[in-house]
Amino acid sequence: MAKTYDYLFKLLLIGDSGVGKTCVLFRFSDDSFNNSFISTIGIDFKIRTIELDGKKIKLQIWDTAGQERFRTITTAYYRGAMGIILVYDITNERSFENIKNWIRNIEEHAASDVERMIIGNKCDIEERREVSRDRGEQLAIEYGTKFLETSAKANLNIDEAFFTLARDIKSKMEQNEMRAGGSVSNTGRVNVGGSGTQKKSFFSNWSCNLL
Amino acid sequence: MDEKLPESVDVVVLGTGLPEAILASACARAGLSVLHLDRNEYYGGDWSSFTMSMVHEVTENQVKKLDSSEISKLSELLTENEQLIELGNREIVENIEMTWIPRGKDEEKPMKTQLEEASQMRRFSIDLVPKILLSKGAMVQTLCDSQVSHYAEFKLVNRQLCPTETPEAGITLNPVPCSKGEIFQSNALSILEKRALMKFITFCTQWSTKDTEEGRKLLAEHADRPFSEFLEQMGVGKTLQSFIINTIGILQQRPTAMTGMLASCQFMDSVGHFGPSPFLFPLYGCGELSQCFCRLAAVFGSLYCLGRPVQAIVKKDGKITAVIANGDRVNCRYIVMSPRFVPETVPASSTLKIERIVYATDKSIKEAEKEQLTLLNLASLRPDAAVSRLVEVGFEACTAPKGHFLVHATGTQEGETSVKTIAEKIFEKNEVEPYWKMSFTANSMKFDTAGAENVVVAPPVDANLHYASVVEECRQLFCTTWPELDFLPRAMKKEEEEEEEPETEEIAEN
Numbered sequence: 001m002a003k004t005y006d007y008l009f010k011l012l013l014i015g016d017s018g019v020g021k022t023c024v025l026f027r028f029s030d031d032s033f034n035n036s037f038i039s040t041i042g043i044d045f046k047i048r049t050i051e052l053d054g055k056k057i058k059l060q061i062w063d064t065a066g067q068e069r070f071r072t073i074t075t076a077y078y079r080g081a082m083g084i085i086l087v088y089d090i091t092n093e094r095s096f097e098n099i100k101n102w103i104r105n106i107e108e109h110a111a112s113d114v115e116r117m118i119i120g121n122k123c124d125i126e127e128r129r130e131v132s133r134d135r136g137e138q139l140a141i142e143y144g145t146k147f148l149e150t151s152a153k154a155n156l157n158i159d160e161a162f163f164t165l166a167r168d169i170k171s172k173m174e175q176n177e178m179r180a181g182g183s184v185s186n187t188g189r190v191n192v193g194g195s196g197t198q199k200k201s202f203f204s205n206w207s208c209n210l211l
Numbered sequence: 212m213d214e215k216l217p218e219s220v221d222v223v224v225l226g227t228g229l230p231e232a233i234l235a236s237a238c239a240r241a242g243l244s245v246l247h248l249d250r251n252e253y254y255g256g257d258w259s260s261f262t263m264s265m266v267h268e269v270t271e272n273q274v275k276k277l278d279s280s281e282i283s284k285l286s287e288l289l290t291e292n293e294q295l296i297e298l299g300n301r302e303i304v305e306n307i308e309m310t311w312i313p314r315g316k317d318e319e320k321p322m323k324t325q326l327e328e329a330s331q332m333r334r335f336s337i338d339l340v341p342k343i344l345l346s347k348g349a350m351v352q353t354l355c356d357s358q359v360s361h362y363a364e365f366k367l368v369n370r371q372l373c374p375t376e377t378p379e380a381g382i383t384l385n386p387v388p389c390s391k392g393e394i395f396q397s398n399a400l401s402i403l404e405k406r407a408l409m410k411f412i413t414f415c416t417q418w419s420t421k422d423t424e425e426g427r428k429l430l431a432e433h434a435d436r437p438f439s440e441f442l443e444q445m446g447v448g449k450t451l452q453s454f455i456i457n458t459i460g461i462l463q464q465r466p467t468a469m470t471g472m473l474a475s476c477q478f479m480d481s482v483g484h485f486g487p488s489p490f491l492f493p494l495y496g497c498g499e500l501s502q503c504f505c506r507l508a509a510v511f512g513s514l515y516c517l518g519r520p521v522q523a524i525v526k527k528d529g530k531i532t533a534v535i536a537n538g539d540r541v542n543c544r545y546i547v548m549s550p551r552f553v554p555e556t557v558p559a560s561s562t563l564k565i566e567r568i569v570y571a572t573d574k575s576i577k578e579a580e581k582e583q584l585t586l587l588n589l590a591s592l593r594p595d596a597a598v599s600r601l602v603e604v605g606f607e608a609c610t611a612p613k614g615h616f617l618v619h620a621t622g623t624q625e626g627e628t629s630v631k632t633i634a635e636k637i638f639e640k641n642e643v644e645p646y647w648k649m650s651f652t653a654n655s656m657k658f659d660t661a662g663a664e665n666v667v668v669a670p671p672v673d674a675n676l677h678y679a680s681v682v683e684e685c686r687q688l689f690c691t692t693w694p695e696l697d698f699l700p701r702a703m704k705k706e707e708e709e710e711e712e713p714e715t716e717e718i719a720e721n
């Protein structure tokens with residue numbers, strides 16, 4: 001079967017409960033917005049394929065499954081992530097302060113070279129703002145990440161956020177490939193979820209192999 | 212962040228060990244509302260994997276016995292005819308000892324410092340309960356059906372060793388063929404023996420389609436005789452006999468014709484699915500699996516709260532009606548709990564003691580060109596013990612820094628020689644100097660009842676090589692408790708996943 005993309009990036013969304021992560025995800029993947037608090041039930045990850053410099057990039061974006069509520073994200077969530085979007089809510093000071101804690105979490109559990117980005121969501125509700133744009137930018141500088149203010153509701157900067165992160169991952173990857181001489185080493189990992197397409201037990205054709 | 216626990220749920224699950232996680236995910240998947248609590252700040256309980264720094268820091272959240280003033284305070288949360296019951300706190304993992312072992316070659320700088328300075332401590336993933344998966348076993352099937360397989364990756368166990376011991380040579384580690392290729396390339400077998408092997412395999416494939424009774428009839432009076440006798444009778448010579456018995460030995464010790472045939476079929480069924488070897492090991496260690504099931508549970512709405520010890524449970528008319536955590540009362544219709552919490556008034560029906568030692572080394576027990584993930588069956592050196600094995604895992608399985616290994620010894624406590632003695636003999640013979648070790652005893656406790664009809668006691672930690680029995684026990688518990696619900700049924704395919712298939716295959720074939 002022909003591959004429908006050139007790269008596959010695993011991305012994560014992280015941040016306090018209620019900052020709008022699930023809405024950001026839905027806005028990006030389905031271009032939809034739901035005003036009621038979306039229960040995260042049944043949302044594992046979403047996929048959207050984008051194009052950058054003529055390359056098809058499949059973004060697989062994982063939601064927290066609500067496990068951020070009591071800060072009980074499984075370390076398994078962070079495995080294999082290539083990019084992480086840290087989300088706070090500009091109308092919620094606490095969610096902004098907690099970004100530091102989330103970053104510490106990432107440093108502990110995610111790959112050390114994971115690309116990060118900070119977004120301040122809900123910038124459509126200026127009248128309830130608690131965190132100035134300036135403080136967001138300062139924090140991003142402190143951690144050496146890119147920064148955007150977004151609104152999932154008004155569809156502001158959502159595509160930009162994902163495209164920026166994807167572009168950063170892509171260029172890092174291409175640099176690494178050049179250094180490694182063009183091919184990523186094959187580590188022989190096994191993914192068991194081949195959904196029913198597993199090969200037949202090959203003992204059934206042993207005799208052929210023998211002759 | 213300042214959310215309170217819900218007032219009432221269908222099921223409260225206590226403990227995030229693998230069996231509790233499997234049950235939580237099955238409940239959530241079936242549409243029950245689930246609150247999953249762990250008194251520790253980490254996932255996995257007695258099934259956890261730790262980094263090197265965590266394993267030293269971790270102090271389990273000890274639950275103090277309630278004093279009378281606390282009891283009277285909690286009792287305010289009770290209604291008429293309700294009774295407060297304290298949870299048990301049984302020692303599942305006990306006699307834990309951990310040491311950094313000074314070595315001559317680290318004189319300049321102890322290994323601990325070297326690892327800390329290179330920030331390598333977090334690269335370890337030290338399993339409390341190391342196991343492997345059979346490629347076509349119950350666990351892989353459950354992972355695939357439930358799609359928990361999305362959250363985990365595996366490495367093939369690519370080397371099986373079998374030790375022999377003589378007074379002159381000490382312990383020698385012999386490769387055991389664990390693939391078709393290895394068997395047929397072996398020059399230890401003649402063409403005739405290879406023919407005989409083929410005949411045996413053909414017999415197995417036909418035999419495996421029969422049910423047990425019919426299979427037993429085919430083996431006739433041999434069924435309970437030693438497997439070797441049966442093989443002999445099938446025209447399998449001595450060399451080939453030991454080949455076959457060594458190969459399946461890790462699945463079945465001292466096989467009879469019947470158990471030997473079952474193990475042979477199990478082995479053959481799993482070979483070639485994901486690679487030459489029938490065995491898989493989870494990347495980042497076995498503790499990862501419980502977390503993966505917890506994620507599935509969360510995706511289906513289960514609420515997670517760690518570091519939240521439950522102080523007591525509430526009983527009325529022989530049934531549990533609520534749990535009390537952090538002074539909050541959560542009403543529930545069922546409780547699933549790890550054996551650890553079974554109230555002390557309930558006696559265990561059996562306890563099996565498992566001896567565990569973990570070593571950290573910077574040299575493989577049998578060096579090879581490429582890093583290997585090794586399974587070593589020690590049965591021949593401890594014939595009296597039901598379980599004796601070593602697993603060596605390293606960097607490729609993401610359980611140790613590059614060039615380092617964890618060697619897990621697991622054994623039941625029978626006979627004179629401990630797995631520890633044998634492991635250390637093997638190190639000495641192969642000039643491996645571990646720089647760290649941890650030992651403990653794990654108590655595998657079973658209960659016939661938990662003292663109330665709506666309490667499900669999850670299966671305990673066990674010494675089995677693979678996960679078939681854990682998964683099977685969870686399935687049975689679930690189906691007995693909720694006969695009208697399906698246990699982790701096959702997920703319906705979403706379109707995104709259809710599209711994903713080529714990618715999965717590509718990975719699988721690499």
Ligand SMILES: Cc1cc2nc3c(=O)[nH]c(=O)nc-3n(C[C@H](O)[C@H](O)[C@H](O)COP(=O)(O)OP(=O)(O)OC[C@H]3O[C@@H](n4cnc5c(N)ncnc54)[C@H](O)[C@@H]3O)c2cc1C
Pocket residue numbers: 070071098101102105212213214517518519537
């Ligand atoms: C990833 C992450 C890591 C953090 N790590 C730390 C840390 O190491 N140390 C630290 O001081 N702060 C940490 N915080 C910040 C913390 O969440 C609180 O914001 C901060 O401690 C202030 O707490 P609070 O009691 O004012 O309010 P809230 O967090 O709103 O808590 C309200 C009440 O609930 C209790 N509570 C909350 N969670 C739990 C829980 N899991 N178990 C028992 N009781 C609970 C609180 O003690 C408090 O009484 C972290 C935040 C994040 C997002």
Ligand SMILES: Nc1nc2c(ncn2[C@@H]2O[C@H](COP(=O)(O)OP(=O)(O)O)[C@@H](O)[C@H]2O)c(=O)[nH]1
Pocket residue numbers: 016017018019020021022023024034035036037038039121122123124125150151152153154
């Ligand atoms: N005004 C506004 N509300 C938003 C925005 N994004 C999310 N919300 C609301 O914030 C609440 C929480 O959103 P959700 O995506 O569930 O947050 P999560 O817990 O981080 O996943 C919901 O009520 C959303 O409607 C936004 O950009 N603007």
Ligand SMILES: [Mg+2]
Pocket residue numbers: 021022038039040063064066
């Ligand atoms: Mg959400």
